Amino acid sequence: MKFYTYFLAGLLCLQGSAWAQVDEESFKALQQQVEQLTQVVNRLVDNTETQKTRIAELEAENSQLKQTMDKKVSIQRAEGSSSAKGLAAFNPDIGVILDVTGQLSQSDEDAEGNDKISARELELVFGHDVDPYTRLDATVTLSDFEEVSLEEAYATYWGIPNVNTRLGRFRPRVGKATALHRDQLKTVDEPLVVQKYLGVEGLSRSGVEFSGFIPAPWEDVVTHEWIAGVMEGGVGEDGALFGDVRRRPSLYARLRHFIEFSDETQLDLGSTYLTGSSDDDQRFEVNALALDATLTHYLTPNNPLTLQAEAMLQDRDETDVLMEDKPWGFYALADYKLNDRFSIGGRYDWVEPIGLDVISSPRNEETAWTGYFTFHQSEYARWRLQYQHAELAEGTNDDRLFLQATFAIGVHKHAIQ
Amino acid sequence: MKNKLVLILCALVVGVLPTTVSAQSRLRVVTTLATFADLVEQVGGEYVKVDALVSPKFNPHFIEPKPGDVLKVKRADLFVHAGLDLELWRFSLVDAAGNTQVRPGGDRELDLSQGVMLLDVPNESVSRAQGDIHIYGNPHYWLSPKNVKVMVQSLAEKLSNLDAEHADEYQQSAERYIAELDRKIQQWEKAMLSEGQGFVAYHNEWLYLAHFLGLESTLFLEPNPGIPPTPKHVGKIKALMKEHNIRTIVRANYNPSSVAEALARELGVSEVVLCPQVNALKPCTDYLQMMNYNVQSLKEALLHE
Numbered sequence: 001m002k003f004y005t006y007f008l009a010g011l012l013c014l015q016g017s018a019w020a021q022v023d024e025e026s027f028k029a030l031q032q033q034v035e036q037l038t039q040v041v042n043r044l045v046d047n048t049e050t051q052k053t054r055i056a057e058l059e060a061e062n063s064q065l066k067q068t069m070d071k072k073v074s075i076q077r078a079e080g081s082s083s084a085k086g087l088a089a090f091n092p093d094i095g096v097i098l099d100v101t102g103q104l105s106q107s108d109e110d111a112e113g114n115d116k117i118s119a120r121e122l123e124l125v126f127g128h129d130v131d132p133y134t135r136l137d138a139t140v141t142l143s144d145f146e147e148v149s150l151e152e153a154y155a156t157y158w159g160i161p162n163v164n165t166r167l168g169r170f171r172p173r174v175g176k177a178t179a180l181h182r183d184q185l186k187t188v189d190e191p192l193v194v195q196k197y198l199g200v201e202g203l204s205r206s207g208v209e210f211s212g213f214i215p216a217p218w219e220d221v222v223t224h225e226w227i228a229g230v231m232e233g234g235v236g237e238d239g240a241l242f243g244d245v246r247r248r249p250s251l252y253a254r255l256r257h258f259i260e261f262s263d264e265t266q267l268d269l270g271s272t273y274l275t276g277s278s279d280d281d282q283r284f285e286v287n288a289l290a291l292d293a294t295l296t297h298y299l300t301p302n303n304p305l306t307l308q309a310e311a312m313l314q315d316r317d318e319t320d321v322l323m324e325d326k327p328w329g330f331y332a333l334a335d336y337k338l339n340d341r342f343s344i345g346g347r348y349d350w351v352e353p354i355g356l357d358v359i360s361s362p363r364n365e366e367t368a369w370t371g372y373f374t375f376h377q378s379e380y381a382r383w384r385l386q387y388q389h390a391e392l393a394e395g396t397n398d399d400r401l402f403l404q405a406t407f408a409i410g411v412h413k414h415a416i417q
Numbered sequence: 418m419k420n421k422l423v424l425i426l427c428a429l430v431v432g433v434l435p436t437t438v439s440a441q442s443r444l445r446v447v448t449t450l451a452t453f454a455d456l457v458e459q460v461g462g463e464y465v466k467v468d469a470l471v472s473p474k475f476n477p478h479f480i481e482p483k484p485g486d487v488l489k490v491k492r493a494d495l496f497v498h499a500g501l502d503l504e505l506w507r508f509s510l511v512d513a514a515g516n517t518q519v520r521p522g523g524d525r526e527l528d529l530s531q532g533v534m535l536l537d538v539p540n541e542s543v544s545r546a547q548g549d550i551h552i553y554g555n556p557h558y559w560l561s562p563k564n565v566k567v568m569v570q571s572l573a574e575k576l577s578n579l580d581a582e583h584a585d586e587y588q589q590s591a592e593r594y595i596a597e598l599d600r601k602i603q604q605w606e607k608a609m610l611s612e613g614q615g616f617v618a619y620h621n622e623w624l625y626l627a628h629f630l631g632l633e634s635t636l637f638l639e640p641n642p643g644i645p646p647t648p649k650h651v652g653k654i655k656a657l658m659k660e661h662n663i664r665t666i667v668r669a670n671y672n673p674s675s676v677a678e679a680l681a682r683e684l685g686v687s688e689v690v691l692c693p694q695v696n697a698l699k700p701c702t703d704y705l706q707m708m709n710y711n712v713q714s715l716k717e718a719l720l721h722e
């Protein structure tokens with residue numbers, strides 16, 4: 001039996017080799033065809049594999065989508081926030097900021113906020129682009145102690161190359177603190193030098209203001225900005241820098257140098273020159289120079305330290321010889337953010353009041369020490385406790401305790417300072 | 418009086434002088450984020466000069482633009498931003514810059530969120546009671562490399578429109594980069610061993626990374642996006658971590674370390690710091706390196722479970 005098997009195998013081999021010798025060419029052709037077929041099959045297998053992976057991917061994506069739908073949120077292709085959605089895009093941005101302040105004071109006067117709690121300020125902020133070159137912004141202020149006032153209403157025009165123009169009623173950029181809205185201040189009140197010279201809430205005037213940058217080869221480190229403006233005469237409530245006559249305009253020019261030492265440390269230096277009238281004649285007899293410096297240093301990304309000082313020096317043509325004709329004042333402030341919820345700070349004020357009779361007045365200057373503690377509930381809600389000890393020119397002292405709450409709703413936007 | 422007027426006029430004239438000293442042929446691109454700047458460089462190469470405004474050391478949600486930033490945007494040929502409500506400060510920035518072409522809807526403005534896959538888009542109307550930010554959906558979308566493919570394509574199209582002369586180069590660079598991303602995407606997907614694992618994050622900014630890697634990111638130390646952690650909320654998160662055996666806390670380099678570290682110590686779980694932006698930490702030198710680092714760090718942290 002075994003023999004037969006070997007015999008048959010041998011016979012087959014002989015026959016095979018004989019056949020191979022006979023038709024070697026057609027065998028090679030066959031071999032090529034088989035190779036080609038193998039390649040085709042391999043490609044098909046590859047394709048199936050990729051399709052399988054793709055199906056698996058799609059299935060995974062689908063199940064994730066389903067999961068997300070269950071969580072009451074959805075996945076969407078973003079349309080981009082710039083694309084205006086219907087006519088709603090033409091509605092102005094509206095923001096509302098409420099400032100409620102409680103105050104305990106030694107003063108007997110029944111004035112705003114004395115020993116009472118008041119909705120000190122309700123700011124209604126509106127703004128929108130007028131056309132591609134112009135934007136309109138307005139701030140209307142309501143208070144439970146005062147009449148409605150138009151704090152700001154101005155148009156910003158970008159049509160002149162390299163010059164920004166503001167026209168209307170606005171807070172002129174003549175210093176740091178006065179240019180800010182109350183809710184942007186680090187303290188409950190404006191520094192005394194601002195209150196006494198420019199007004200308790202700072203300066204807000206009608207006029208026109210131009211600003212721009214001064215090109216410099218080192219501008220990656222230092223940015224130079226110029227600001228110049230003409231505004232109606234007069235100052236804010238209880239301010240005394242200029243007289244009350246609004247038809248005698250005041251002029252101002254400011255140079256600002258912003259130095260970026262690093263991502264963590266910046267120094268902002270400014271000097272402003274102001275000139276205006278204290279009465280109804282044609283002369284610009286009041287000249288003032290305002291200087292400011294602000295150092296910001298981030299100890300960590302969440303712990304900024306701010307040191308700020310501002311001074312205002314005046315040269316007044318006082319007719320009364322008993323009056324100080326070169327009064328000046330300053331404040332220095334330190335603010336430190338302890339963490340993302342709390343900050344602490346303090347301010348020292350020193351100011352020579354305008355129109356003070358230097359002989360009969362018990363003190364020739366007013367000073368105040370202020371300490372505060374701020375609780376940042378969120379970006380849009382903030383609480384502040386502030387204590388202030390003031391020594392007034394009239395000879396008395398005043399100790400005041402404030403509790404301020406600030407809330408903002410809607411589109412809450414302030415111009416960059 | 419006359420002298421004073423002359424002074425003010427001088428100040429005006431200096432400001433009006435042409436601000437570009439040398440005619441630069443390269444396109445000046447200003448981006449809000451360092452990550453976007455990297456992508457612009459990948460697509461634009463030698464034909465662009467890129468500046469990022471936000472240092473990756475800081476949280477891009479809460480930035481106060483500086484005068485230098487205003488000046489950069491003023492001179493920009495293209496302003497690239499994240500759209501949505503990631504950079505709420507950008508509106509007052511473009512107002513101050515007065516460059517009308519980079520204003521919303523302008524020819525030289527690019528909102529990179531266009532066309533990307535957004536997660537957490539609310540179905541119902543929203544209010545600030547749900548937090549300060551993320552009201553249009555989660556805006557940290559660049560942490561999904563699949564979204565970056567869309568963003569790179571938008572960049573190539575925008576650069577080609579603004580600089581038609583080099584359109585072919587922009588398209589080719591974008592295609593090359595997308596091909597490279599595709600290769601990397603496969604690697605990153607394979608790197609993650611087990612799906613469905615979860616972690617606690619400080620802020621809801623790792624959602625896209627988690628989604629891409631098949632991980633869960635639903636618990637946060639912030640009670641709502643942008644609201645700092647409260648003791649009560651952290652207590653709740655602690656209980657949930659124990660209940661679901663979650664053993665990893667993730668935060669960005671700029672998130673405060675105290676709360677996350679204390680919680681990690683108390684529960685004996687790992688705390689990992691990831692890169693939310695290019696250059697946020699040393700190893701994250703560009704987008705691909707950043708993803709390598711984030712995927713690897715997350716994998717190691719989760720393996721310790």
Ligand SMILES: [Zn+2]
Pocket residue numbers: 478550551556557620621622642
């Ligand atoms: Zn966020």
